[in-house]
Amino acid sequence: MNLDELRFDGRVAVITGAGSNPGLGRSYALLLASRGAKVVVNDLGVGPDGRGQIGAGAQAVVEEIRAAGGEAVADGNSVAERDGAQAIVKTALDTWGRIDILVNNAGIAPFAHFDEITDRDIERVVGVHLMGHIWMCRAAWPHMAAQNFGRLVNISSAVAFMGMPTQSIYAAAKLGIVGLTRSIASEGAKHGIKANVLAPTADTVALRTMLAPAFTEHNQKEGNTAEAVAPVVAWLAHEDCNLSGKVLTAVGGSVTEVFLSNTTGTQPDRTLSLETVPAAVERALDRSGATAFPDEGDFIYDVLKPYETTPRTA
Template sequence: MSTEKFRFDGRVAIVTGAGTNPGLGRSYALLLASRGAKVVVNDLGVGPDGRGQIGPGAQAVVEEIRSAGGEAVADGHSVAERDSARAIVDTAVETWGRLDIVINNAGIAPFAMFDEITDQDIERVVGVHLMGHIWMCRAAWPHMAAQNYGRLVNVTSGVALMGMPTQSIYSAAKLGVIGLTRSLASEGAKHGIKANALSPFADTVALRTMLKQEFSERNQAAGLVPETVAPVATWLAHEECTISGKIINAAGGAVSEAYISQTAETQPDPDLTLEAMPTVMEQALDRTGSAPYADGGDFIYDAVKPYETAPRTA
């Protein structure tokens, strides 16, 4: 009998984008499996920009897990299409009969300025980062709702909140992940489903394509490696983690929360004029006394009255 406090015995997890070494997804899959979870290791084996082939992929991670005594299967479907996302979920359910955890880690990041990125790359980035989260969560949702339990860990990025040259589409998609996660936290409350967004930073194959070698070496020396993020991701996937709708930063063993806040409103003015706007805007941008928005999990789902009367579409 293990003396480890936090175990995942009997739980089934999917980790997407988990076939790269060093990689965040791989570190999540390895830790989950070492604590008793049965893991679907999903990866296409493509490079950080979504092109070519890199490394041995998902099967190598599966072999690592199995050699350590764990249970895992490989999956090579894309998250970016509805049917292939369903196939990933089917792999878990058909193999082990249930699905408890999805860590949506898969991603690509081609570098290009906004006016230079190709239409195809725009569609690919949005397809993987935003639609990939949507399709995976949508495929997993019925299984989690039926068992009144589920954990969704959606990977976002600090770039989405700060903005970054050459990553406008990536930033847009990753900010969309935050909106999706907070809404799913609200809807999932009555189904026992917790959803949180994780913003990780670590020295990975993907990051090494972006940074000069000396920066990569500094990151490693500082402990900015995937293994220091894995406990955070797996904690968000654990049954004893009850937070929902949060945005959690993790890097080098340091953890913090990012949250969306609002400054104090200016005095209501029914006679507001365009000429008054410079003064009003100066007051509106004063962050003194700002307060956070409620998290998605804080909303009462049954109180959303318009849902009951809104017209439905086929």
């Protein structure tokens, strides 16, 4: 099958958490750079739990890209702080004068039961994942809006949909990313900004470090590599991709969509009482006639349009 090569010539991409090897962010950076994008490789060089220092981090990936003939610079700022996010975007602007693509890949995942995780680790996980996405998207937004083009690829996790013992805060933050993305997808439409979510699974340093060896062996046996995920991220980042507000998963070369839905439920009943709720809930849990939520909140956004002219408060 002959397909025209999709390229990113003239585009500038920022990819956070891209310094691990093997790692998802690194694979995204290498692929985009190989197709012509200029890449800011951001990474703090810390371990999967957000502590310590590992390897050469971002600079090592930059050297890989340059050795292959691509253009890249390293950045060591934190996505968890507003000023850090602004500094990451500034790296792109100072080096190449623009930002077209943002892949929010940075993350940490300390393992701890809900009643045992420290307050500080709760703040760190929410800070890197949910707040990191918020700060990074806000930092990139005005520049993308000014050029009427932008691609935001926000990284969630299957854990957000399924739940996982010892990862309650991580799951909460990752699901928050879905709500954030679906909302800014609606707002970004008039600015040429597309925003989507990807929940990837792959053999990475993080999973090798944190999960049982059997899981690593399974991923390797099934070909669940970071390189098999990278093309999906690259497509969501490409100018030809018109999707927005979608949630996709990618593992081993397979792609699926995750979507929210409503069951048929019950008819409005003004006589509903505490005693009749159990029967109503039983009917509500019947998924046979479920229908999907709208992909974008345009129907809500139309209602809110008059409020766009309301003066903003500081």
